[in-house]
Amino acid sequence: MKLNSFKLKTSLAAGALFAILSVSMVSCGGGGSTSGSDSTATKGNDDDNTLIGAGSSFDNPLFSKMFSEYNKTNGLKVNYQSVGSGAGISQLTNKTVDFGASDAPMNGKQDSALSAPAIHIPITAGAVVLSYNLPEVKDTLQLTPEVLADIFLGKITKWNDPKIAAVNKAAKLPATSIVIAHRSDGSGTSNIFTTYLSKVSEEWNTKVGKGSSVNWPVGLGGKGNEGVAGLIKQTPGAIGYIELAYAIQNTMAYAKVQNKAGNYITPSIASVTAAANIQIPPDSKVSLTNTEAADGYPISGFSWVLIYKEQKYNNRSQERAAKLLKLISWVIHDGQQFSGALNYAPLSPAAVTVGDNILKSATYDGKPILQ
Amino acid sequence: MDTSVDNGSITRSDTPLRVINSKTPEAIVKTTQRIRRSFRQIRTENVFKKTLVIMGIIMVLLVLGILLTLIVQSLPSIKALGPKYLWSRVWDPVQDIYGAWPFLLGTLLSSFLALIISIPFSIAVAIFLGEYHPSGWLPNLLKNTVELIAAVPSVIYGFWGLAVLVPIVRNFETHIGVEPVGVGIFSSSLILAVMIIPYAASLGRSMIQMVPSPLKEAAYGLGATRWEVIRSVVLPYTKSGLFAGILLSLGRALGETMAVTMVIGNTSIIPKNIFAPGNTMASVIANEFTEADKAVYLSALIELGLVLFLVTVVINMIGKKIIDRFTNE
Numbered sequence: 001m002k003l004n005s006f007k008l009k010t011s012l013a014a015g016a017l018f019a020i021l022s023v024s025m026v027s028c029g030g031g032g033s034t035s036g037s038d039s040t041a042t043k044g045n046d047d048d049n050t051l052i053g054a055g056s057s058f059d060n061p062l063f064s065k066m067f068s069e070y071n072k073t074n075g076l077k078v079n080y081q082s083v084g085s086g087a088g089i090s091q092l093t094n095k096t097v098d099f100g101a102s103d104a105p106m107n108g109k110q111d112s113a114l115s116a117p118a119i120h121i122p123i124t125a126g127a128v129v130l131s132y133n134l135p136e137v138k139d140t141l142q143l144t145p146e147v148l149a150d151i152f153l154g155k156i157t158k159w160n161d162p163k164i165a166a167v168n169k170a171a172k173l174p175a176t177s178i179v180i181a182h183r184s185d186g187s188g189t190s191n192i193f194t195t196y197l198s199k200v201s202e203e204w205n206t207k208v209g210k211g212s213s214v215n216w217p218v219g220l221g222g223k224g225n226e227g228v229a230g231l232i233k234q235t236p237g238a239i240g241y242i243e244l245a246y247a248i249q250n251t252m253a254y255a256k257v258q259n260k261a262g263n264y265i266t267p268s269i270a271s272v273t274a275a276a277n278i279q280i281p282p283d284s285k286v287s288l289t290n291t292e293a294a295d296g297y298p299i300s301g302f303s304w305v306l307i308y309k310e311q312k313y314n315n316r317s318q319e320r321a322a323k324l325l326k327l328i329s330w331v332i333h334d335g336q337q338f339s340g341a342l343n344y345a346p347l348s349p350a351a352v353t354v355g356d357n358i359l360k361s362a363t364y365d366g367k368p369i370l371q
Numbered sequence: 372m373d374t375s376v377d378n379g380s381i382t383r384s385d386t387p388l389r390v391i392n393s394k395t396p397e398a399i400v401k402t403t404q405r406i407r408r409s410f411r412q413i414r415t416e417n418v419f420k421k422t423l424v425i426m427g428i429i430m431v432l433l434v435l436g437i438l439l440t441l442i443v444q445s446l447p448s449i450k451a452l453g454p455k456y457l458w459s460r461v462w463d464p465v466q467d468i469y470g471a472w473p474f475l476l477g478t479l480l481s482s483f484l485a486l487i488i489s490i491p492f493s494i495a496v497a498i499f500l501g502e503y504h505p506s507g508w509l510p511n512l513l514k515n516t517v518e519l520i521a522a523v524p525s526v527i528y529g530f531w532g533l534a535v536l537v538p539i540v541r542n543f544e545t546h547i548g549v550e551p552v553g554v555g556i557f558s559s560s561l562i563l564a565v566m567i568i569p570y571a572a573s574l575g576r577s578m579i580q581m582v583p584s585p586l587k588e589a590a591y592g593l594g595a596t597r598w599e600v601i602r603s604v605v606l607p608y609t610k611s612g613l614f615a616g617i618l619l620s621l622g623r624a625l626g627e628t629m630a631v632t633m634v635i636g637n638t639s640i641i642p643k644n645i646f647a648p649g650n651t652m653a654s655v656i657a658n659e660f661t662e663a664d665k666a667v668y669l670s671a672l673i674e675l676g677l678v679l680f681l682v683t684v685v686i687n688m689i690g691k692k693i694i695d696r697f698t699n700e
Contacts, residue, residue, distance in 0.1 A: 215464070220554055221648075222637070
């Protein structure tokens with residue numbers, strides 16, 4: 001009897017200890033602590049055949065495929081940690097990785113935290129789709145930017161609202177309440193979606209704004225794409241935003257969205273690539289949301305690889321720097337063939353050209369690495 | 372060894388040494404061996420004791436270290452936001468406005484609701500296993516099942532909650548006329564209640580089995596029924612133990628993250644009723660930590676951890692006080 005309660009207590013203590021330990025480890029890892037910057041990448045010549053990257057979880061399935069293919073032909077190993085864009089940027093800042101990956105370009109604060117300038121190379125594009133649960137509606141739902149913003153601001157609360165009906169004349173809309181599902185975890189998907197809403201709605205821009213986590217005026221939060229998708233599937237009258245790839249893989253219904261040119265665009269790999277076929281600035285830090293392209297899906301965005309412009313830091317060898325740049329160059333050219341099968345949008349020709357130019361600007365000890 | 376008996380000066384443990392001079396050589400050898408052995412025992416004893424002390428100190432240092440880490444890392448947020456962090460109602464990472472109140476409220480509401488739901492079950496299980504049927508295949512099955520509840524990973528509860536419990540709750544909500552979203556504080560309390568039953572039940576069972584038989588036999592001898600024995604002998608005798616078990620359950624409920632985040636609805640809007648969606652501190656930390664890209668944001672999340680830590684400490688201290696009062700009566 002005594003023993004039993006003792007056992008329970010020890011197991012509890014052990015559990016608590018473990019929980020506490022893991023929390024403290026997480027807080028050290030993500031806490032931007034500069035003391036932890038002695039990992040393998042910084043030692044440079046430790047193992048030059050293994051590159052380390054960290055960041056966006058959106059890129060992870062594509063990267064796994066690409067890096068395993070690259071390993072087959074070139075023998076280079078890439079250890080990619082899918083920790084989230086924000087964590088990827090902070091690991092690059094701490095110089096614990098060779099490259100970071102992010103679904104959003106670095107903001108001013110993040111830039112100023114870097115000890116040396118970093119460059120952004122677009123490597124793939126993704127889209128955010130609006131999935132809904134309206135069994136009564138057989139046609140694909142059509143949404144205008146105004147309607148979308150009003151729904152997510154909580155101003156339109158019923159599916160048969162005249163504003164929705166006006167753009168879906170053929171559909172018989174039910175009188176169900178709208179239940180909004182959004183991401184509860186900080187994510188690049190939320191960032192693309194809220195950036196889009198901020199561009200198309202002044203009210204959203206001032207009241208909520210854009211970011212990987214925002215203060216949602218209404219709605220339920222689900223963890224990850226699967227959490228949001230679960231809420232949508234379960235709740236009649238739900239609408240939420242998820243990644244295009246996830247929606248295609250799980251055959252979920254998603255809406256057409258009116259783009260800047262006034263066309264209703266079905267989200268697809270082709271319409272996302274089309275969205276990226278615009279004038280891209282030389283630093284590639286552009287949001288594809290609300291694209292000018294007439295056949296482009298408006299809620300799409302690039303994902304970037306981030307590296308330091310000057311590759312000679314922390315005793316890194318020139319060989320390592322060259323391998324990194326060759327890898328990224330392969331990713332934006334030959335690597336793109338693996339995008340389609342995984343429902344990622346291949347880079348547009350305009351994006352590849354810009355990416356090439358950015359890669360050429362990378363230097364080792366002041367000299368360009370790629371010719 | 373420092374056991375030399377030169378010129379009669381005895382250094383340690385003089386009792387066995389005193390007899391040496393009056394014995395045969397064999398006896399002296401034997402005694403020396405015994406002395407050696409007893410010194411070895413003493414040394415082992417000392418090493419063991421030291422190990423225990425060191426382990427204990429490490430545990431204390433660990434907890435203090437964690438507290439210190441939490442405080443240091445949340446300093447930027449404490450400086451920027453001040454004490455109003457605790458009661459302001461807006462959590463807006465975009466504009467760097469952070470208020471912990473919705474999450475503090477969500478944590479306390481869901482945990483205490485879970486506790487209220489779980490207490491009848493855990494006490495009933497404890498009495499059944501402790502007093503009515505301490506052995507037999509059915510009680511064994513029940514005991515193992517209850518213990519298994521504690522062993523199941525929380526993500527499984529979350530998944531089960533989302534897939535099974537939430538639709539049932541949604542149906543229930545349609546009947547009673549609140550907004551039928553399914554996920555919310557109530558759903559998460561139900562899940563938590565199931566998860567915390569074993570803690571109070573196991574401890575309660577051990578306590579009830581420890582009630583001295585003479586006490587119970589005396590009551591039975593006076594003609595008391597089983598219910599009367601439980602009410603006036605067993606429960607008063609074990610109330611501090613039962614309460615300690617309930618306190619353990621509460622601690623578990625306060626910190627539970629995964630299962631809660633899957634069914635609570637994750638919104639930073641203040642819940643209007645127990646069926647409304649909400650959020651807890653643990654769940655916010657788990658959700659937003661990876662993408663917290665600003666220093667103050669990160670620090671505000673760590674401060675949330677600090678608040679959770681302190682809430683747990685305070686509740687435990689109050690609990691200890693109550694247990695003390697029970698025991699002193």
